[in-house]
Amino acid sequence: DAKTTQPPSMDCAEGRAANLPCNHSTISGNEYVYWYRQIHSQGPQYIIHGLKNNETNEMASLIITEDRKSSTLILPHATLRDTAVYYCIVSPEGGCGNAGKSTFGDGTTLTVKP
Amino acid sequence: EADIYQTPRYLVIGTGKKITLECSQTMGHDKMYWYQQDPGMELHLIHYSYGVNSTEKGDLSSESTVSRIRTEHFPLTLESARPSHTSQYLCASSFPPPGDTQYFGPGTRLTVL
Numbered sequence A: 001d002a003k004t005t006q007p008p009s010m011d012c013a014e015g016r017a018a019n020l021p022c023n024h025s026t027i028s029g030n031e032y033v034y035w036y037r038q039i040h041s042q043g044p045q046y047i048i049h050g051l052k053n054n055e056t057n058e059m060a061s062l063i064i065t066e067d068r069k070s071s072t073l074i075l076p077h078a079t080l081r082d083t084a085v086y087y088c089i090v091s092p093e094g095g096c097g098n099a100g101k102s103t104f105g106d107g108t109t110l111t112v113k114p
Numbered sequence B: 001e002a003d004i005y006q007t008p009r010y011l012v013i014g015t016g017k018k019i020t021l022e023c024s025q026t027m028g029h030d031k032m033y034w035y036q037q038d039p040g041m042e043l044h045l046i047h048y049s050y051g052v053n054s055t056e057k058g059d060l061s062s063e064s065t066v067s068r069i070r071t072e073h074f075p076l077t078l079e080s081a082r083p084s085h086t087s088q089y090l091c092a093s094s095f096p097p098p099g100d101t102q103y104f105g106p107g108t109r110l111t112v113l
Helices: none
Strands: A009-013 A018-023 A032-038 A045-050 A061-064 A070-075 A084-091 A108-113 B004-007 B010-013 B019-025 B031-037 B044-049 B076-078 B087-094 B102-104 B108-112
Touching: A009 A018, A018 A032, A018 A084, A018 A108, A032 A061, A045 A061, A045 A070, A045 B102, A070 A084, B004 B087, B010 B019, B019 B031, B019 B087, B019 B108
Parallel strands: A009 A108, B010 B108
Antiparallel strands: A018 A070, A032 A045, A032 A084, A061 A070, A084 A108, B004 B019, B019 B076, B031 B044, B031 B087, B087 B102, B087 B108
């Protein structure tokens, strides 16, 4: 199963874009890139996911490189409430036999500052 | 917002007691998960289920047990609680494929004295 590498911490000024990188150089063809965040020991919250194409939703944008070995989560206008631990994980397509294969690492602690 | 619930939210209990942590979801998801997380540390998968009557152990060995008699319900039981079981326990369920989008409950913070 592919593992991910993220910087342990990042700072971002309020109102600016937060760009969180993730390396997943051993990702395989059927694995999705997922992003979650966890605010102060609450349950993790799903943000976005993608397979090959860039994705955007109301929370964030996900940019996946063409070789799929890395990705960037973009929070376009960070607010203080976006301060959290952000997890990048790779996960199989979810068919039978693939449950329990997603591994949450240490993540990136993003601190949004006024 | 996902409809997944955990009770109790906080539990303080003495050593040797039997406890059951409840997890329910109203989304009809087949797959459900239990994670254990110590403060400031990463999540560790301890149990998961593909559906009714299916239970599997996760990456982290745990003395807890789970059952899945109904789709919506995935309780976790500790037969004899010990201080080493003090942790936060997070339940999740996921949408059908493709992908494995997991939705988490608020967690149960367990303290064993």
